Amino acid sequence: MKRAAFPFLGFGVGLRRDHYLHILEKHPRVDWFEILSENFMVAGGRPLEVLDAVRARYPVVMHGVSMSLGSTDPLRRDYLRELKALARRCDPAWISDHLCWTGVGGRNLHDLLPLPYMPEVVRHVVARIREAQDFLERPLLIENVSSYMAFRDSSMTEWEFLTQIAERADCGILLDINNIFVSAFNHRFDARVYIDAIPRERVIQFHLAGHSDHGTYLLDTHDHPVRDEVWDLYAHAVRRFGAISTLIEWDDNIPEFDVLMETGEKARAIHSRVQTETDAVRSELD
């Protein structure tokens, strides 16, 4: 996997049904859209019609929730076939899914569950990512999930687990800044240590989203504005990784499209500010 093979797309938003009409009629000035792959893995009708129209004007990235890379069930060939067919249709800049398991025994929890961070699980997941990449004939991006439980058997940190898997499977990383913040609170680790440990050349995309505070834990709900602390963490990540395609996720209590645009513009402004700071430091050193 070569980072140069993945273009910098700028600042995008998730394509959601609530905004279809607005996007098709107004053609808002968004750099790119991310689709939830499973919403478009249908035979026909409105979703695919909208996707074709959006793709004609914007770059698109496919983001899945059902590959279940950490499951002990075999990878579903019917899923991969449909995913590949969708990729042929919309020619995405890349395809991503999560570092998690979503079901076992042929049953689906429709949730993103964490894994024990252990060498044998690393080997298991790496083999499956390689299998998926071979089938799809393209590198995958894997995303860190928010989690609410950790395993006694874990023998490494989450960032070591993610790094080892990405390097051995030779895949990219979709780094969800909000998920790091949520999990850092839930498991009491330092989010900046996490970010600083992730290899620069593997990170292709960032996710930004809101979460809800339940007192004893944070829940990744994608139904609030991005919190200030997450913006600070984002700035830290931009300092480390540079120009990374950034996506605003909002899945519940979805606001007007303009709110998503403004959030994307805020990310762009932070990126520009960090870039200016970095350039200033460089010129002083020169």
Next chain:
Amino acid sequence: MPSDLNWTERLLYRLITAPSGVAEGLAQEKSLATGGLADVIAGDERLSAEERVDIYANMYFYRLLEVLKEDFPATLATLGDARFHNLITGYLIEYPPRHFSISDTGARLADFIANHPMREQFPHLADLARMERALIEVFHAADATPLDSEAMRAIPPLEWPALKLRRHPATMILELQWDVGTIFEALKRSEELRAPAEQPTHMLVWRHRSQVFYRAIDSSERDLLEVLARGCTFAELCGLIASTAKEDAAVEINARLEMWLRDRVLVAAPSSTPLF
């Protein structure tokens, strides 16, 4: 495949989907050592291991409940929140999601309702759920260019007899016992819902320009549309209509064709393409 990982995933699956919650699931769990769940999941003073799994259990149920509320608004409006909640609790135990798409979750809800005690109080409920599911399936069914009157006129009349026709893939025919269409109409007008009349109905559901429509059809139209689902030539179709026509066959052929072309439920295959 790491065997310990398989054991852990199966344990968590059982606990997350336990019908009466994680605590009840744990009480019945025989695979855990004396340390219990805390041997597997790390808890702390903020949240115990059980409370942490409970977060996932709640998300599992409520995520699927929300999807089903959105997919079955008329069923929900008929039952009210509490009864719908209980119905879905039972449904997810009997039909846990297996498909990779969450939108498939409600695929068997009508079958479940058909055997559920609630049918005593709401005998039309299974038909209502069947109809709501059909609206979703037709919405997502395969695309094909429909035959409309303009396209039909563009075909030279001499080619009509051999013209190959079939039903559009985004169509479905339901066999219903109750006139559940009245419930949809009442919901649209925000009127109070009344139990529909018992009235066996063949319901045609179809899609045009991303909108899903439905209308009751008689049994002769149903039979013709079933033949069209398999495919036939225009001449064969005319023969079938004429064989059952009550009055002037030509008038009936014209009327049927006009309606199907208006609704856009037919597809024509180019004469060079073998269709069947």
